[in-house]
Amino acid sequence: MNLKKLFAGVFVMAALAVAFAFITPEDDPIQKIVAQLEKWTTDHPQEKVYLQLDKPYYGVGDNIWLKAYITIGAEHRLSAISGALNIELINDQDSVKQWIKLPVTSGITWGDFALSDTLQEGTYRIRAYTNWMRNAGPEYFFEKSITIGNAATNNVFTKTSYKYSKVNNAQKVDAVINYADLDNLPYAGKEVSYAVKVNDKQILKSKGTTDAQGNLSISFLNTQQAPLTSGIIVTNIKVDDKKTINKNIILKTTSGQADVQFFPESGNLVNGVRSRVAFKAVGPNGLGVDIKGMITDNNNAEVAQLTTRHLGMGVFALTPEAGKTYKAQITYPDGSQNTVALPAAAEQGFVMTINNADTAKINLRVTGGAGTNAKDNYIVAQSGGVVCYVARNSGGQSTFSALIPKNKFPSGIAQFTLFTAAGQPLNERIAFIQRDADMLTVKVSASAATSAPRQKVKINLNAANSDGKPVVGVFSASVIDESKVQTDEAAETSILSHLLLTSDLKGFVEQPNYYFTKPNEKTNADLDVLMLTQGYRRFEWKSLLADQIPAPAFQAEKTLQISGTVKTLGGKPVPNSKVMLFTTAGGTFILDTVADAQGKFAFKNLLFKDSIRFVIQARTAKNSKNVEITLDNLPSRSVVKNVRPQDVEVGAEALNAYLKFSKKQYDEEAKYGLGNHTILLKEVTVTEKRKSALTNSSNLNGAGNADQVITADVFEKIGCATIDQCLQGRLVGVIFRGGVPYSTRSFNTPMQIILDGVYVESDFLLNISPFDVASVEVLRTIGNTAIYGSRGSGGVLLINTKRGGDYNYSAANIYSPGIITYTPKGFYAARQFYAPKYDDPKTNVAIADLRTTIHWVPNIITDSNGNASFEYFNAGTKGTYRVVVEGLNDEGHLGRQVFSYQVQ
Incomplete structure (x- = not known):
């Protein structure tokens, strides 16, 4: 960083300030602060991800189309750090339902999710992050809530109204659930079983019948001491003799009491110093609640009025006096009242205020309490880790100020910090800078x-x-x-609201795009109140200045790679071991390498599609196979419990109206065999036992199309040590010589062994543990072996191993010493958006176009x-x-x- 250039800029500012002195680069505290920030931005460059989605909510059978922008640094330039992006679709049980990895070129990529017809309706999250972003933690990932409804297989729509009251100090909830079909015709006289869960505890289980209007009334008491913070009514309505449909109703949280917090500007109240105090009232659902009231002192004298201005937030001015305490007398929307104490004022200290109303300049003022030593205090302003302004108060006056041009900062969050002469942070204030020069x-x-x-x-x-x-x-x-598709633009997540605002703020921001849709004097003032109630989250000064920020644990993915360590069976590294990676998917692919002195190996700069299986083989330098292979950074799909409110609360009427069109489009596509739909069969009675599906089969003839099939239960019953022992005498027309299978149709040619689609040598059976086998398919006759050409001339033995759904299986599961198979996450091939072209005579115009x-x-x-x-x-x-x-x-x-x- 060019300190002379920075300080020269401060010298110009000093001419506009009171008691600010010129700072030389030799000043030790400021040197350390600037150096540590520069080190942080160099060692921990901050990537951000933003996803543009095609619409705010969806129905099952739909496609989610998305475009990703990955930026770096305070100026939001497209990032060249990462070459891969992970995107996950997570349900309301915090389970990853879909996961794709997209290749990134110059900071951009795009892809899609196909929402299966079998997906359950509910609130989902879309989460996006690069491997490099994992160093900062999941709170820095892009995350957005979306609602997914089901009109494909679910013709029941609900609307719910609530009434809350108190009975003997318990909270009573009266809910009325209306059930209707796609055409708004009520489901009258239908039996409904339901269970009520409040704060994750079931408190009621019962049955009822809908009235002539399709309404079901449910009443219950929340006898828990805690207010209703989360609740759900799980209902099952019997629409006819053969069909019962599940509908989960999310309970709205209590509309009365809200958590109210007070935030003195820059951190502290100081006796005798006038200060702005922001406040935020948040309901149990995490959303803002409008309140009103007044601030009184310990003599019950009113000193300020209290009223929210936007989404539960507001601000008032207060000059605390020594010996007095203050409290807020609050009235909630339902008329209930409460008293909340304000933070105690300090005898000494500083209040740093910022007036951000001017479009060109920031008016910064620091005021110290009586007897406060203000000599040699520093102001440092940074944005994205880049220092934009520094100054020092050398005169010792308790009050000093400056006018700072906004063109020194990029658009986004700027953090202003007051430091002592020893470099200890005292006060902090963040402000939002929006410069037209940074906008297109x-x-x-x-x-x-x-x-x-x-x-x-x-x-x-x-x-x-x-x-x-x-x-x-x-x-x-x-x-x-x-x-x-009805939209609420203020509640949307946009490229402006995410990259400039929410990605750098602590806590949830309600209606983030409100501040950007039609910016004016009111929205700018509301945004400044938001700055008073939120905190900057990229780093903490204490850890930064103590150089205690951990080194990056995750490396940026430029391309795909497979790496690991070769160890002895006793766990010691095997230096200079020989490692081979191969697959036959899409043609034979073989790579080999030599591990280093610590037994570590890596196959770098790989490009492969998703779901390709690899076999990794390791041998010592003397070709011994008694080694184990451990892979690095096997992806974990663990998800932190969602504690964020839903970004966009979709009204029942808007969602139902959308699903009505979604259902018609679904039916039209299904009629003509279009779209990505699963065929859902009506209920039938099966009288003949069918062969179990071989879900992991690699049989080119189709799963189970073989002369003989042996499944895992055979191996579990007989408990043999090797697979050839398990199969000896159990395969028709197959004998084993030295562990090698031969078909009686061709005694001199060994059978081809295919492990999970990978062609391996005939003696490979000795390396496979019977406990890892899901099924074995035997191909001996010409009708089954012809598709394998000359490789199948001696017959084929297909070994299909257990994976995910069969048992608790690791993708890197060891079959035997020196051999593992691995199905890494490859790149997803994004689909192309399809829309009919009506100037093409081949287009079927008879299909109703309900997109x-x-x-x-x-x-x-x-x-x-x-x-x-x-x-x-x-x-x-x-x-x-x-x-x-x-x-x-x-x-x-x-x-x-x-x-x-x-x-x-």
């Missing part, structure tokens, strides 16, 4: 103001910097039918004039179509634009 102006227009169903539409966009100069940038665009996502374009690149365009055909329905374009250029300037047009 994105103009979006359609070829016509209005269009018709199934008509071709051309969308034009132009990207420019704030000065009007065109830019080359990367963008993505989603087009949805807002008549079917909700009309079009999805993940990779738009503007030319040197800032222009780009894309074309598509409208769906077959009228409505308001919403186009959302997001992206950035190579300087990290961000852009977002929402554009709507009518289809009539």
Whole structure:
């Protein structure tokens, strides 16, 4: 970092300040602070991930289309650190239901999730992170809640109303659940069994019957001492004699009492110093609650009014006096009241205030209490670890101030810290900086103001910097039918709200895009109150200055690699061991390497698709196979329990309206064999016992299409030591000589052994543990061996091993000394968004076009004039179509634009 340049800038600032002195680079405390920040940004560069999704909620059978932007540093430039991105779909039980790994080029990638028809409805999370981001921890991953409904196999829709009251000091909840079908016709006279869980404890289990309007009334007492913070009603409604449908109703939390916290500006109240005090009222559901009241002293004299201004947050001014204490008299929305004590004021100390209302400058002021020593205190302001401003108060006055130009900072969170002369942090305040120079102006227009169903539409966009100069940038665009997919733009997560705001703040931020949709004087003031109630989370000064931040434990993934350690059976490293990696998927692939003196090996710069099985073989330098292989960084799908409120609470009516269209689209696609749908059979009675499915079979003829099949239960019963012993005498027309199988059809040619799809040598059976075998398929006749060509001339023995669903199996499970198979997570091949082309005569126009996502374009690149365009055909329905374009250029300037047009 160029300290002279930085301090020269501070000298200019000192001319505008009171009692600020010029700082030389020789000042020891400031040198240490700047050096430690520079070391942190060098050793721990901060990657961020943002995902643009095509819409805010989904139905089973839908596709989630997504574009990822991975940025680095305070300027949000596209990252070149990582070459792979992990994206997970996590259900409300904190279980990973889908996981894809996408290749990343210059900080961008895109992909999709196909939501199976068998997926249960509920609230899910999408989580995205690079391997490098794991060093900072999961709280820094991109995470967004989405609702997934089920209209494909579930024709029951619910709406619930609640009433809360108190009975003998217990909380009474009266809930009315309405059950109706897709056409809003009530399910009347239907039997419903239900169970109520409050705060993870079941308190009621009963049955009831819906009335003529499809309503079921449920009443219960929450007798727990704790208020209702989480609750669910699990219901099963019997819609007919053969069908019962499960519906889980999430209970809304108590609307009365809320947790109220007070946040004096910069950290502390100081007697005799006027201070702004922010507060935040949060309900048990984690969302803001509007409150009102007043602040009184210990003599019950009113000193300030208390009222929220936005989402449970507000601010008031207070000058505490020595010998007095203060409390808040609070009234909640339901009329209940409470008293909360304010933090005690200190006799000495500082209050650092920031006025951020000016668009060009920050007005910073530090005021010390009576008798406070202010000499040689420092102000350091940083953004993303980059020091943007420093100054020192050398005059010793208890009050000093400065006007700081905002153009010294990038857009985003800036942290201002007051340090002592010894370099100890005293006060801290964060402020949000938004500079027009860091924003892109994105103009979006359609070829016509209005269009018709199934008509071709051309969308034009132009990207420019704030000065009007065109830019080359990367963008993505989603087009949805807002008549079917209702949106709340303030509650959305956008490229602006995530990269500039929430990715650097502690705690949950409600309606993050509210501050960016239509910025004005009120939203800016509300955003400043948010800064007073949240904290900067990227590092803590104490750990940073003590150089106690751990070294990175996870390396950035440039490409895929498979690495590990070769050890003796006693656990000691085997130096210079020979390691071979091979697979036959898509053709024979073989690599070999030599381990180092610690027995470590690595196959780097690999590129392979997902679900490819590899065999790894290790031998000592003298070709002994009595070794074990341990792989590095085997991925764990453990997920920290979700404690975040749902980002977007989708109303029942909006979701049901969407699912109504989703159901019609699903049925139409299923009728014509389109879409990614599972065939759901009606209930049938099976009278003939069928062969068990061989889920892990690699049989090219199809699972189970063999002359003979032996399953795992055979090995479990007989308890043999080696697989050839298990199979000897049990395979028709197969004999074993020296552990090598031969078919009686060709005594001189050994049978080809295929392990999990990998061709191995005939004596390989001796290396396989019988306990790891799921099934064995024997191919002897020409009808079954022909597909294997000359390799199958002597017959084929397919060994299918146990994996995930069979038992508690590790992907790196050792079959025998020196051999393991491994199915690493490879790159997912993203699908291409499909939309009908009505100018193609081959397009079947008889299919009803009920798309909700009309079009999805993940990779738009503007030319040197800032222009780009894309074309598509409208769906077959009228409505308001919403186009959302997001992206950035190579300087990290961000852009977002929402554009709507009518289809009539």
